[in-house]
Amino acid sequence: MIEINNLHKNFGRKEVLRGVNLKIEPGETIVIIGRSGCGKSVLIKHIVGLLVPDKGYVKVEDKIVNELNTKELYELRRKFGFLFQGAALFDSMTVEENVALPLIESFNNYTLKEVRKIVEEKLELVGLSGVLNLKPAELSGGMKKRVGLARALVTNPSYILYDEPTTGLDPIMSDSIDQLIKELAEKLNVTSVVVTHDMYSVKNVAKKVAMMNDGIIYFIGKPEELLNSKDKVIMDFIRRTEV
Numbered sequence: 001m002i003e004i005n006n007l008h009k010n011f012g013r014k015e016v017l018r019g020v021n022l023k024i025e026p027g028e029t030i031v032i033i034g035r036s037g038c039g040k041s042v043l044i045k046h047i048v049g050l051l052v053p054d055k056g057y058v059k060v061e062d063k064i065v066n067e068l069n070t071k072e073l074y075e076l077r078r079k080f081g082f083l084f085q086g087a088a089l090f091d092s093m094t095v096e097e098n099v100a101l102p103l104i105e106s107f108n109n110y111t112l113k114e115v116r117k118i119v120e121e122k123l124e125l126v127g128l129s130g131v132l133n134l135k136p137a138e139l140s141g142g143m144k145k146r147v148g149l150a151r152a153l154v155t156n157p158s159y160i161l162y163d164e165p166t167t168g169l170d171p172i173m174s175d176s177i178d179q180l181i182k183e184l185a186e187k188l189n190v191t192s193v194v195v196t197h198d199m200y201s202v203k204n205v206a207k208k209v210a211m212m213n214d215g216i217i218y219f220i221g222k223p224e225e226l227l228n229s230k231d232k233v234i235m236d237f238i239r240r241t242e243v
Contacts, residue, residue, distance in 0.1 A: 081152030
C-alpha cells in the first residue's frame, strides 16, 4: 500500500502541497485530477523519492520513502514504472534500446538475446510489433506513448505512475491509451496511479478518483460521485475541462 500522510512541499515562497493525505490500496487504479499547477506531478514525484517533503511522509510497503538510504531507495524505485508526460524517449536510440534501458541499468544478468525477448514481449503487450529498429522521430504520438509504457513495464513493476498519459493525443488515440491502462491493470494486477486533467480518462479508467485543489486532496471517491457532485469547485473544474 502507498500511504501519503500530511505531505507539505514549498518551492521558495510558493506552497504547493499543504497537507496531502491519501491511501492507495494494492492493485487499485486511482486517477488524480486537478487544475494545472495544483501539485499533481509534485505529489507523484514524492512517491518515488524524486522530491523530499518539507513535512509529512510517503510510505510505500511500510517503508517511509524519505528515510531510505540511497541503496534502499534504488531498490524501491525498481518496483515502479513511470510513464512520463512526453514519453521521454531518447531520440538517438532505437525503440529496442529505449525499452531495454531500465532492464540493462537495473539488472546485469541478462544476455542480449534475453533482453530482446523481454522487450518484444512488452511491446506486444502494448499493441506494438515490428518497431524494434525505428527511432522515436519515426513514430506517431500515440506510438511514442506505447513505447514509453513498454519501457515502464519492462522490469515487471508492482506500481505504474502515469503523468498526463493522454496529453497531446487526439480523442481516438486518447481512448486507446485509456483502454490500454485499464487492460494492463487487470492483466498484470499492478497498482496504477494516473495523473491527468482529462475528465474522459476519469470516466474510462478510474476505480477511485482524488481531486487536488489548493494543495490538498479536496475530494476522494468514485468517479460517478465526482461527476454528480453539486460542489461549486468540482462543478467548475469539470465544466472547464470538458469544454
